[in-house]
Amino acid sequence: MLKQDDHKHHISERFNAELESIKNHLLEMGGKVERQLNAAVAALVAGDTGEAEEIINRDHEVNQMEIRIDDECSTIIARRQPTASDLRLVMTVIKVNTDIERIGDEAAKIARQGIRLAEESASPTNFVEIRHIGSHVESMLRKALDAFARLDLDLAVEVVKEDTGVDKEYGSALRSLVTFMMEDPRDIGAILNEMWALRSLERIGDHAANIAEHVIYLVRGQDVRHQKSIQEFIDKVGER
Template identity: 80%
Template sequence: MLKQEDYKQHISEQFNTELEEIKNHLLEMGGKVEKQLIEAVEAMVSRNTSVAEEIISRDHEVNQMEMRIDDECATILARRQPAASDLRLVVSVIKVNTDIERIGDEAAKIARQGIRLADEGASPTNFVEIRHIGSHVASMLHKALDAFARLDMDLAVDVVKEDNDVDKEYGSAMRSLVTFMMEDQRNIGPILNEMWALRSLERIGDHAANIAEHVVYLVRGLDVRHQESIEEYIEQVDER
């Protein structure tokens, strides 16, 4: 079982520093994207177009952070040729980096839908579904990043399991929104925008679950993607 102190056992102090830096830079990027997600949902609900436009304009900052982290990882791979747990850390950072950047993209999409909804006028749904699922996936993202920071595999497994709940909530929300459209055709425009925002939130839940799966790989060296039950898979591996 991998622990935090395992990354502080290298002969080269500089190597220790490099590994710690890529982790810190990734978590900094994650915190920035988490904030943008929360603000994007709030901007939509409050019809605050100025905040929404600011979120969209800040997306390039996340893109720059992604490229910087990729460059740092490439440098470590080339210079240090890491093995075992160190290699898993660098590989995990590269993969999580991509998921975080894509969450930033989805947050920007939500902000764009918020601007369009502000032009449409009042929402017949009062954004009930947006508020609920937005809060849920933001919590998942926070816990996934926390699991990565603390190498907490149990928390990571919980996040992966939560994604199934988000998928069910998303399906229920879409059925509810279709009902609103059928009741009054004037609702079609705003409801379609909400549907696109909900789609982005559902994808963010997927990316948060991906991050959690990478944590399991980092801690245990197990690839748990596409497993119906992560807990059962881990138990089977432990019994071998």
């Protein structure tokens, strides 16, 4: 005969399994988008239009994963009415889910720019800026997802701090590309496409930082968005 205490334990175990499931699905989606990003940058640099087309065509898979995770979160809220840390986890998953999907969108945009660039003459820049910033934001995304998986506060703070560096690198890259355009107007079309790709990479850095901020919210229960400075941010989460 099933005792009342056993029933409660059974329900709790099922709830824990549901929470673990949405975390795993989110990390699965994050891994997919991370691969999409890496492939998009590589395709652009190599002029691989076939791979770029594949990346664009696979974007709908990420969209479907986003919908599935949102539905799972809605179901948990409706059925379980989670409170405290459990509710914080579900809300964090919903927010991170949106950022990951938007990173997927930006990866598809990079792939589209790669196709356009392949139709232009050889790039005068050899994609130096795209290679550099691409590598940086790929690292940020990987660390942001790791921070979520491990609830690593230190790693999350590191990612947020890195976003300032990406912003500076982006500004420097734009100035460099403008110089190329001034030196030879024939390169304007190609340079503009590179600028759009760089803009997508900069936005991906922003989304990676958003994910890290959501992790801090999950771990500490503090909303640390829109802080006036990195130091204020660090103070807010109690870092020394």
